[in-house]
Amino acid sequence: MKHIVILGAGFGGLRAAMDIAKKLRGLNLLDKYEVVLIDRSDCHLYTPLLYKVATSPSMHENVCTYDISPLIKELPIRFVQDEVTNIDLPNGDVHLKGGAPIKTDFLVVALGSETNYFGIPGLKENSLQLKTVESAMEVQNAIRAAFAQGSEVKIVAGGAGANGIELAAELRLWANRAERENKNLKVSVSIIEAMPTVLPGLDVRVVRTVATRLQRLGVAVMTGAKIVSVAPREISLDGNTKISFDVFIWTGGIKTPEMISVLPIKKEPRGKPITEAHMACLAATPDLKLHPMIYGLGDSVCFMNPITNRPIPAVAPAAIAQANVVAHNIIEEIKVLESRVKSQESRMYIPREYPYVIPAGGRYAIAKIGPLVISGFLGWLFEKLVALNYLLSIMPFFRAVGAWLK
Incomplete structure (x- = not known):
């Protein structure tokens, strides 16, 4: 055999x-x-x-x-x-x-x-990642704890690629709901990116649309900001700038x-x-x-x-x-x-x-299909159809639809 x-x-x-x-x-x-x-x-x-x-x-x-x-x-x-x-x-x-x-x-x-920490001192030890279900649950639990314990919560995503964008956008919506439920809670969500723009290398129309969406959501974006070290609750940037945080999720690279x-x-x-x-x-x-x-x-x-x-x-x-x-x-x-x-x-x-799609909070996404760029609800609908199409390729029809709807 x-x-x-x-x-x-x-x-x-x-x-x-x-x-x-x-x-x-x-x-x-x-x-x-x-x-x-x-x-x-x-x-x-x-x-x-x-x-x-x-x-x-x-x-x-x-x-x-x-x-x-x-x-x-x-x-x-x-x-x-x-x-x-x-x-x-x-x-x-x-x-x-x-x-x-x-x-x-x-x-x-x-x-x-696996996650690439690029040899940045303290980055691995003082950040969460988003590569597995277990790590995703760690992020969720850390944010739950921060919302429960603090009146002013600072959440930072490292890296403005697709993962960082979709994470920060959805976190901002969660933060909005938490602030409505707890009037004493104030949450900031920000992204740090070393390159000059978000989504470096992607179509400029997608980049512009995503940047506008993040601004409207209230996600602060720092581009051209290189992380040089990370300590507990503090990020050091090139130029001696310090950024404090309660939860820091690193999405800045793979290896x-x-x-x-x-x-x-x-x-x-x-x-x-x-x-x-x-x-x-x-x-x-x-x-x-x-x-x-x-x-x-x-x-x-x-x-x-x-x-x-x-x-x-x-x-x-x-x-x-x-x-x-x-x-x-x-x-x-x-x-x-x-x-x-x-x-x-x-x-x-x-x-x-x-084709690719960048979810950007709620029922809003930006998709590029050939020369066409669509955003908003239609982009979100495309994201859902992509997921359904994939599930149909690995499981029977009714099981796929059931998994898609859960």
Whole structure:
């Protein structure tokens, strides 16, 4: 029995596992190949809704988590809930925290990313993050406690990317409700961004619309403000400016997990593995033989856009598209090994500009779809439809609609 092992059950990992399993079943090869999906959580996380968990006192964590077992119960996938501790590429072993090593013949690395603190002194120790359901609940609980204990509460989000924007906007609305309920409570919500604008690198129309929305909500935005250190309840900026806070959430960057950055494969300067056009990872040196064929996708790797010569953004649609490519190429390789075809018809990942949406508080969002930018209720409606479309791709219709409505 040969093993196709997928590390991580996020957007890309889950899609790759499901696609490969379906194709193997269609080829009647389940007696020769096993699909193994490994994740430390037993739930698939829909990350675009994490900010809702963090900012809505009535919101439970299950609004953005879906049990993995029901999602794959109709598919020939073995799910292993465990934490990957080491990847031994030369020998083809994946080592787990709680179980025996798993041999791999094909390996897909889709472990996502972790928070990047950029070596800023005190940042990790004195901030909250927004990467998991647990961290989102920590944010919610910290804000609840601050509202209950203080008369003047200062909430700061570090980073004016999409996560920082949606978090701060929704927090401002929560603060408004809290202030109405407690006339003695005064809450300030602010964002600190090192770049000259919010959402650096995005369409200027989106940037302008988001900036206007934040201003109308009453979210203070400090751009061109570089954080140099963080102490308990105080942020130090370049230029010796001090910002006090009661709750500080850092959303300012991501990086490849340490376990991946030390693998003997080609990487870009920041440590992300570089994938070629077929989403395969390459050995760091020509003389190094990698036992399993290894693919990477999503936040875990760096794919350089051949037109712009820049890394593509770490967004869910890209990870899903890459997963489709990986699944196709693995199956094509298997078909050659099993003498089903004479030559492999590999598929390349072709990056494109994906539609995106930036929630900005309540039923208001800004969406860019091709050349079109829409905002307000229509943008929010687009956000809801994107979520429904994704759920329909991983679960049956009625279950998807039920999950969407909860």
